[in-house]
Amino acid sequence: MLKTISKKEIEKRLFFDNPWWKNNGYIDKCYQDFPKRAYxxxxxxxxxxxxxRAIVLMGPRRVGKTVMAFQAIDALLTEGISPYNVLYISLETPLYTGMAxxxxxxxxxxxxxxxxxxKLFIIFDEIQYLPKWEIHLKSLVDSYSTYQFIATGSAAAALKLKSKESGAGRFTDFLLPPLTFSEYLAFIKKEDTLITTDGEIFSVIDIEALNAEFINYLNYGGYPEAVLSITAQKDSARYIKSDIIDKVLLRDLPSIYGIADVQELNALFTTIAYNTGNEISLESLSQSSGVSKSTIKKYLTYLEAAFLIKTVHRVDINAKTFKRATRFKVYLTNPSMRAALFGTIEEGDEAMGSLVETAxxxxxxxxxxxxxxxxxxxxxxxxVNTLNNECVEIKWSDLVVKDARKLKSFIQYIKQNKILNNTVTTKTISQERIINDTLIEFLPSALYAYKLGKNILKH
Structure with missing residues (x-):
């Protein structure tokens, strides 16, 4: 007769996973020392x-969700919450497989x-490994009103879709994206040496040095571990591809959705990654990847829900969406994924334009x-941001400042829709100019990316 895992073994593992029960109320030092995300x-x-309500902390693999969970535990313990009132378990641990x-x-x-x-705090890490997790979690929230439940997960397809379906009124989603450029500069301790801040106005101290770091960010900067580890940087392609892309494409998505042909999914993702920021259609994707249009539609949903890609739809000259959207753009959620698949990028490379746009x-x-x-x-x-009455033209060149003809469409769109906020990005130039009775703000792409990350966090 086969043995079953004993209660004593599970208890032993719980004590191992929760060292603060014995360790004078401290989390492991590696989590304490890790820089905090701006989020x-x-x-x-x-x-x-x-x-x-339960908090569901979602995001791609390797962006720091587990670290953030431990840092939250550390903050609770520092505030005086009893160490015995905090439970952490990772559902990726084989010992917990199949346990309710x-x-x-x-x-x-x-x-x-x-x-x-x-008042207890209970953290379930990598919750997507539990089938029908959302039903279990909702039941716990309903049964224990004073307990604070926190779940994390990276195969976010299951998370996003199911948290909305089954957790109505019981879950609060929190998205942790890849590192923003402003976070990247803070992590490498170069923020203050490259950028000056006066209220909400940001200026560049050394544009050449800022652009050099922006290119590093394009190559490996979206992942905290790669930013802080010289080893991961030197072999960022292997680190990002095997530990992030492959685990989602070959393991997470197939196991959640029952995808039989992982090579088909891989071919589609490779095509999208190479064409990040370009306008595509289901027809063109089908021809280049060899995958049928109906399957592509399904796979795009899965890839987007797993935070690998973001689909963006088109509007016309009047900022109106199309009823039947046949063409669209797909962006990688992190430009470093393209470098991992096709090699690192340098400032003069042809792909810089689409990668800067992706970043x-x-x-x-x-x-x-x-x-x-x-x-x-x-x-x-x-x-085009229809919510904020804003539009942006992205360039990795300074020629656009000197040649107003390159902004003909941009100015036409601004006038047609009475746009209040507009920016054209450049490679190195910061200035404001009036062109055809329209005030245009020119900002270096790296500075604009920094400003975006900072302002989104503030607001």
Whole structure:
């Protein structure tokens, strides 16, 4: 007869995973020493709120969700929460496979003699590994109104879709995106030496040095671990491809959606990654990847829900969306993924334009703004934000400042829609100019990316 895992073994593992129960109330030093993401304070405010909802911390692989969970535990312990009132478990641990969440909570209650009325903090890491997790989690939230439940997960397709379906009124989603450019500079401790701040006005101290770091950011800067590890930087292609892309494409998505042909999914993602920021159609994707249009539609949904890509739809000259959208743009959520697949990028490379556009687009990821691009018979605008009455033209060149003809479509769109906020990015130039009775703000792409990340976090 086969042996089953004993209660004693599970308890032993719980003590191992929660060292603060024995370690004078401290988390492991590696988590204490790791720099905090700029999103930490917003996330921690949710943890502190006394409302009967679970927090679902979502995001791509390797952006620091587990670290943020441990840093939240550290903050709770520092504030005086009893170490015995905090439980952390990773559902990726084989020992917990097949266990109901409530059974784990009950064991936690038994170990420390907790009542149903106490204020407890319970963190389920990598929750997507539990089938029907959303039903289990909702049941716990309903049953234990004083317990604060926090779940993290990276195969966000299951998370995003199911948290909306089954957790109505019971879950608060919090998206942790890849590192913004402003966070990247803070992590490498170069923010103050490259940028000056006066209120909400940002200026460059050394544009050449800022651009050099921006190119590093394009190559490996979206992932905290790669930024802080020289080893990961030297072999960023292997680190990002094997540990981030492959695990999502070959493991997470196939296991969640029952995808049989992983090579088909891989071929589609490779095609999209190479064409990040370009306008494409289902027909062109089908021809270049060899995957049928109906399957592509399905896969695009999966890839977007797993935070690998972002689909952006077109508006016309009047900022109106199309009823039947046949063409669209797809961006990688992190430009470093393209470098991992096709080699690192240098400042003069042909792909710089689309990668700069991808990087700027990725700064917007945390907020669900109405971002589109505009295209009509004889014109195009790279980014249109219909919510903020804003448009952006992205260039990795200074020629656009000297040649007003290159902005004909941009100015036409501004006048047609009475746009109040407009920016044209450059390689090195910062200035304001009036062209055809229109005030245009020119900013270096690297500075604009920095400004976006900073302002989105503020607001």
């Amino acid at each position: 930490f304070s917003s996330f921690y405010k949710l943890v502190q709120q006394d409302i009967n 969440l409530e059974k784990i909570v009950n064991m936690f209650q038994d170990i420390h003699q907790h009542s149903r009325q106490e 700027i687009f990725s700064q917007w990821l945390h907020i669900d703004n109405r971002l589109h691009y505009a295209r009509w018979s004889d014109g195009e605008v790279d980014i």
